[in-house]
Amino acid sequence: MVSGVATAAPEPESTQGGSRQPVVGKPDLGWNGCARIDQKLPTYQDWPKVRSGITDSAAVERRVAELVKGMTLAEKIGQMTQPEIAAITPDEVKQYSIGSVLNGGGSWPNKDKHATPKAWLDLADAYWQASVSTRTKIPVIWGIDAVHGNNNVFGTTVFPHNIGLGAAQDPCLIRDIGEATAEQVRATGQDWAFAPTLAVVKDDRWGRTYEGFSEDPRITRAYGYEAVRGLQGSSPKGIGSDGVIATAKHFIGDGGTLGGKDQGVNPSSQADMINVHGQGYYGALAAGAQTVMASFNSWTNAELGIKEGKIHGSKLLLNDILKNKIGFDGVVVSDWNGHGQVEGCTNASCARAVNAGIDVFMVPNDWKAFITNTTAQVESGQIPMARIDDAVTRILRVKARAGALDAPKPSLREHAGKPDAKDARKIAREAVRKSQVLLKNTKRVLPLAPRSKVLVVGKSADSMQNQTGGWTLTWQGTGNTNADFPNGTTILGGLKEALGQANVTFSENGDVDPKGYDAVIAVIGETPYAEGNGDIGKRTLEAAKLYPNDLAVLDKVSGKGTPVVTVFVSGRPLHVNKELNRSDAFVAAWLPGTEGGGVADLLVRGWNTGIGYTGKLPYSWPKAACQTPLNPESAGYDPLFKLGYGLHNWETGAVGKLDESAPATCGNSGGGGEAGEDLEIFVRQDVAPYKSYIGSPDNWGGTEIGPDGTAAHASITTVPTDVNVQGDGLKVTWNGTAPGQVFLQNPAGGTDLRGYLNANAALTFDVVVGQKPANRTVISTHCTYPCQGEVAATKLFTDLPVGTKSTVKIPIACFAEKGLDPEGVNTPFLVYTDGAFQASFANIRWVPKAGADPDARKCSDLT
Numbered sequence: 001m002v003s004g005v006a007t008a009a010p011e012p013e014s015t016q017g018g019s020r021q022p023v024v025g026k027p028d029l030g031w032n033g034c035a036r037i038d039q040k041l042p043t044y045q046d047w048p049k050v051r052s053g054i055t056d057s058a059a060v061e062r063r064v065a066e067l068v069k070g071m072t073l074a075e076k077i078g079q080m081t082q083p084e085i086a087a088i089t090p091d092e093v094k095q096y097s098i099g100s101v102l103n104g105g106g107s108w109p110n111k112d113k114h115a116t117p118k119a120w121l122d123l124a125d126a127y128w129q130a131s132v133s134t135r136t137k138i139p140v141i142w143g144i145d146a147v148h149g150n151n152n153v154f155g156t157t158v159f160p161h162n163i164g165l166g167a168a169q170d171p172c173l174i175r176d177i178g179e180a181t182a183e184q185v186r187a188t189g190q191d192w193a194f195a196p197t198l199a200v201v202k203d204d205r206w207g208r209t210y211e212g213f214s215e216d217p218r219i220t221r222a223y224g225y226e227a228v229r230g231l232q233g234s235s236p237k238g239i240g241s242d243g244v245i246a247t248a249k250h251f252i253g254d255g256g257t258l259g260g261k262d263q264g265v266n267p268s269s270q271a272d273m274i275n276v277h278g279q280g281y282y283g284a285l286a287a288g289a290q291t292v293m294a295s296f297n298s299w300t301n302a303e304l305g306i307k308e309g310k311i312h313g314s315k316l317l318l319n320d321i322l323k324n325k326i327g328f329d330g331v332v333v334s335d336w337n338g339h340g341q342v343e344g345c346t347n348a349s350c351a352r353a354v355n356a357g358i359d360v361f362m363v364p365n366d367w368k369a370f371i372t373n374t375t376a377q378v379e380s381g382q383i384p385m386a387r388i389d390d391a392v393t394r395i396l397r398v399k400a401r402a403g404a405l406d407a408p409k410p411s412l413r414e415h416a417g418k419p420d421a422k423d424a425r426k427i428a429r430e431a432v433r434k435s436q437v438l439l440k441n442t443k444r445v446l447p448l449a450p451r452s453k454v455l456v457v458g459k460s461a462d463s464m465q466n467q468t469g470g471w472t473l474t475w476q477g478t479g480n481t482n483a484d485f486p487n488g489t490t491i492l493g494g495l496k497e498a499l500g501q502a503n504v505t506f507s508e509n510g511d512v513d514p515k516g517y518d519a520v521i522a523v524i525g526e527t528p529y530a531e532g533n534g535d536i537g538k539r540t541l542e543a544a545k546l547y548p549n550d551l552a553v554l555d556k557v558s559g560k561g562t563p564v565v566t567v568f569v570s571g572r573p574l575h576v577n578k579e580l581n582r583s584d585a586f587v588a589a590w591l592p593g594t595e596g597g598g599v600a601d602l603l604v605r606g607w608n609t610g611i612g613y614t615g616k617l618p619y620s621w622p623k624a625a626c627q628t629p630l631n632p633e634s635a636g637y638d639p640l641f642k643l644g645y646g647l648h649n650w651e652t653g654a655v656g657k658l659d660e661s662a663p664a665t666c667g668n669s670g671g672g673g674e675a676g677e678d679l680e681i682f683v684r685q686d687v688a689p690y691k692s693y694i695g696s697p698d699n700w701g702g703t704e705i706g707p708d709g710t711a712a713h714a715s716i717t718t719v720p721t722d723v724n725v726q727g728d729g730l731k732v733t734w735n736g737t738a739p740g741q742v743f744l745q746n747p748a749g750g751t752d753l754r755g756y757l758n759a760n761a762a763l764t765f766d767v768v769v770g771q772k773p774a775n776r777t778v779i780s781t782h783c784t785y786p787c788q789g790e791v792a793a794t795k796l797f798t799d800l801p802v803g804t805k806s807t808v809k810i811p812i813a814c815f816a817e818k819g820l821d822p823e824g825v826n827t828p829f830l831v832y833t834d835g836a837f838q839a840s841f842a843n844i845r846w847v848p849k850a851g852a853d854p855d856a857r858k859c860s861d862l863t
Contacts, residue, residue: 021325022048024282027225034172035222035283044274047325050281053229053288054401055236056329063405064396067136068389075136076392077374080354082143082333084364085123086111090130096371097134099395100192100360101127102143103152104336104726105475105530113473113484114154117188117419124189124410138396139404141245143192143333147211148593149177149424150184151472155487157184157424157594158468162197163571164435164590166213166618167646171226173434176427178230182244183421189410191402192245194293196227198280199250203629204541204619205260207534210469210571210591212255214618215631216643217279224248224283232288238401239290241414245402248284250295250335252317253277260628262532263296263341263725269304281326290330290398294318294358296338296725313342313350318357331394333360336726349373351382359391365722420487425595432598438613438647439621440586440655445519445563447605447612447649452518453503454495455562457510457553460569461523462492467569469591470530475727477528478707488594491523491567498600498607510556514564520557521603524550524579525569525589532684532728534571538667538677539688542625543574545664546688551578558582567599573617575625577640577658586655588617612649617641625662675755679846681744681828684728689746690828692730694718696740705730705742716740723766723805723842736774736836743782743830744844750784750824753812753846757822762809762850763829768840769800775835781815782827789815791862793831797839811851814859 022044027035068076078097085103093101108115109123124142131140144150149158159165159177178196185193200220201212213223233243256277257264268277281292299308299317308314312334322328339361340347348369353361354377363370377383399405407413415421438446448454460466464485470477473484482490489497496504505512514520524547536546544551558564559582566583568576571591580586589599601609620630621641630639640658647653667677680687685707693702698713705711709720709730715738723729732742763781773794780790791814800806816822829844850856 021046023051024048024286025051026053026286027222027283032172034175035225037169037171037218037222041218041221041275041279047274047278047321048282049325049327050285052285052329053234053236054238054290057237060397060400064393064400067138067396068392071136071392073375073378073388076388077371079138079392079395080360080388081367081371082360082362083367085109087365087367090126093127093140094130094133097136098131098140099138100141100143102362102364104364105145105152105471106473108152117153117417120153120188121411121416128409139399139407141191141399141402141404142189143194144185144190145195145471146181146185146193147195147197147471149181149428150188153184153188154473154484155419157420157428157487158472159428160431160435160593161210161469161571161591162213163210163618164592165223165431166219167437167590167615168431168434169219169616170434171222173431174223175226175230177431178227179242180421180424180427182231182242183415183418184424185244186242186413186415187418187420189416190244191404192247192291193231194247194249195231196224196246196284197249198224198284199255200276200280201255201619202631203257203260204572205536205628206255206257207262207529208254208531209619215620216618217276219618220280221283224280225287228284228287228289232290239403241403245291245398246284246289247291247293247333248281248289249293251281251292251322252295252311253299254295254297257297259537260535261537262535265298265300267301268299269301270306273299285326285328290401291333292322292328292330293333293335294338296335296341310342312338312358313345313352313356315356323357329394329397331359331398332357334358334362336362336364337722338362351377354383354391355387359394425487428593428595429598429601432592432595433601433609433611435590435592435615436599436602436613437588437615437617438585439588439641439645440580440583440653441647442584442652444650444652445565445585446603448519448603449605450499450607451503452499452604454499454505455512455514455517455520455557456492456495456504456506456523457508457520457557458523458550459508460491460525461506461508461521462490464488464490464594466525466527467491467592467596468594469528469571470534472528476530476533485594489597491596491599494597494600495521495603497597498604510553514557514560514562517562520562520564521567522554522557522564522583523567523569524553526571529571532725535683537680537683537687538665540625540662540664540666541575541622541628542662543576544578545662546574554579554582565603573619573621575622575627575662578660580655581658581660613647616644616646619643621645626666673755674759675761675848676759678848679753679756679828681846682730682841682844686744689748690744691747692742692744694740694742697738702743702745713740714738716742718742721840723768723840729768729840729842731770731840732831732838734833734835734837739832739834741830741832742841743827745827750826752823753825753828754822756846756848757812757816759848760851761812761846761848762853762856763812763815764807764809764847764850765829765844766805766807766842767800768805769797769802770838770840771836772798772802773833773835773837775833777831777833777837779810780830780832781820781825782830783821783824784826787819787821787824789818789820791815791818791859793862796857796862797837809847809850809853809856810862811856811859812846813851814857814862817859
């Protein structure tokens with residue numbers, strides 16, 4: 001299915017409004033009917049008009065206009081509102097004329113992680129029946145994050161994440177995966193897949209790097225076209241019974257944020273937005289993508305005069321460019337409460353985002369208040385009725401093209417109830433094989449001879465959780481076990497299949513002498529994460545510092561006379577010089593999904609396939625620990641392995657002894673000078689080396705808060721909550737039966753943070769008070785107890801509004817005055833109270849210079 005490479009075909013131009021605007025249509029197709037990956041993309045001087053693969057239908061337009069004409073305002077706003085399944089019942093779908101529902105990552109029918117296809121279909125039927133029982137009888141549709149297969153559903157084949165598919169450089173494969181995913185989604189009763197992601201990733205510190213096919217927009221453009229064709233089908237009239245509604249996301253520039261910060265600021269010029277970040281959308285919209293999801297990021301560059309801010313509120317991007325210039329006539333859907341981040345808005349109210357061009361609002365929990373507020377804003381004239389009618393027209397147009405207006409209930413549709421798509425495992429295994437990139441192969445260690453005797457080591461060899469990654473059964477991909485994947489195969493399982501059980505010995509920690517084995521296979525790398533939690537920020541890209549146990553395992557087995565083959569499972573390239581030095585062969589396996597046997601297919605010569613390694617790097621690979629952004633257009637581009645690098649079986653590569661030196665972090669974190677970067681302590685999750693704990697008479701030493709955000713003592717509990725974005729906070733409840741505390745601590749001991757005192761930093765955090773403190777409450781920082789600085793916080797928290805987010809800034813100098821020694825800080829944040837209190841904390845950090853901010857607290861007020 002290799003599509004080959006073609007030169008760029010000349011693209012027609014048309015004259016519109018007296019100026020020449022480029023026009024994009026169907027791409028150049030290869031002999032196999034799939035889009036080619038162009039050698040060079042054309043450079044556009046303006047946003048192009050895109051000719052959609054789905055043509056206008058006068059009959060559809062008449063039908064939609066008639067429906068809209070007869071709808072009440074309440075029915076129209078209901079169509080624009082998309083609650084989460086855990087927050088809405090079928091009866092409420094009927095009562096509020098809801099147009100669509102969604103389930104987030106880690107949300108299942110009846111909150112059952114192992115829900116059967118029938119359970120999914122039963123809920124889909126219930127929502128559908130409720131919607132067609134309304135006055136308008138307009139069916140509800142259900143959207144799901146099917147980003148690498150229908151990955152929320154127990155027992156489904158999960159394909160490699162997009163970064164691995166980018167290494168395959170095979171657009172036909174992308175179409176096959178899209179078709180199989182559409183069947184999987186139909187099996188459980190959904191109509192709408194929130195895929196494909198079309199981010200052109202420019203900084204690998206971003207926690208969603210693996211969701212982007214490549215840093216190369218040529219690949220993203222061709223893949224965007226085929227991913228949509230696979231999901232929706234290729235009928236010019238709409239979406240067939242085999243297909244589902246596709247979503248081109250996240251419009252626009254999510255992969256180009258400063259520092260790779262999720263939901264951050266993209267400072268690109270308009271030319272780069274058009275010619276880099278826009279390319280995937282030209283492919284997807286040319287294939288007929290019916291929905292586009294707005295991005296969380298901002299578009300701002302003061303030097304260039306760009307000040308769009310949050311894209312959810314940008315009329316320029318969503319209306320003037322996407323809908324008018326590009327010519328998109330489908331639905332623009334918000335991301336999870338993304339409208340709530342627009343200036344002047346909340347999750348429950350955002351007229352600006354409606355007027356900017358959002359048609360469907362993903363408002364998971366606050367949807368009733370959103371309906372009330374939007375109704376009032378229309379009635380007051382803040383939102384024009386014409387804008388509401390335009391949004392509803394687009395929604396019904398997409399439903400009509402998708403066949404949703406006339407389809408029977410979900411359980412009676414094609415593919416319903418089939419737990420997996422036809423040939424999905426076969427396609428997934430092929431995708432795994434094509435995605436593997438061989439980076440080093442000293443003395444042609446790979447492929448191994450059949451029946452080789454191997455020692456397999458490493459935490460990811462027998463871990464379905466690690467090889468499937470984020471957005472798998474749960475949002476972050478954490479909390480899963482092998483039992484959650486009854487139809488999958490681990491990499492270890494694949495090796496046993498390839499070599500025979502008797503020839504494979506497994507020791508996760510490498511505590512077996514490698515002498516006498518033909519090879520050691522070490523399967524190591526990243527553990528699962530998704531958006532936000534996966535951001536590296538100012539931490540190092542060095543794998544050995546992020547995952548020190550992996551290097552410890554390699555140290556046990558390398559240099560013993562037995563060749564070491566490392567299989568690196570990851571969602572991005574990392575600095576792996578130490579690991580490469582200890583390996584005779586090194587394979588970038590990315591996040592292969594449930595078919596771990598595809599990895600073994602290439603490790604063993606001739607096993608189950610006649611092909612060898614063909615994958616090419618879709619991202620440049622760093623030579624140094626802080627070498628990011630790293631792209632061919634970057635100044636001084638000098639990667640360890642260039643974009644497009646990848647060895648074949650017969651090649652050895654030229655990787656000599658690599659420099660192993662690396663700084664502890666990639667920013668100024670303190671010492672005797674002045675700190676220049678934020679010290680992140682808790683940003684959606686614990687930021688290493690800090691870990692979160694609760695303490696009370698049950699265990700003052702501290703009970704670690706689990707990765708699921710929960711911990712419990714008799715007097716204090718924590719659960720995850722939303723403060724700024726989905727799941728970014730810890731809700732802490734003290735019931736008053738005994739004192740208790742929540743704190744962030746480095747279990748390894750103190751760190752020299754004098755630079756933050758020198759820089760007049762402030763302990764800064766976001767907080768939502770749920771219940772005011774009933775008794776004495778303090779905030780403290782510790783330098784190995786009893787060395788500490790403590791300030792009074794009872795009045796501080798009492799004065800904050802209940803139920804509303806506030807940002808608190810306390811100068812580090814206040815803690816130093818009270819006894820903190822900043823040269824050895826081990827606990828940079830602690831809240832203690834003697835009585836009942838409830839508060840949600842998020843975004844905890846030490847911020848240089850923030851002690852001088854006008855809203856910083858005065859030390860004299862904290863006594």
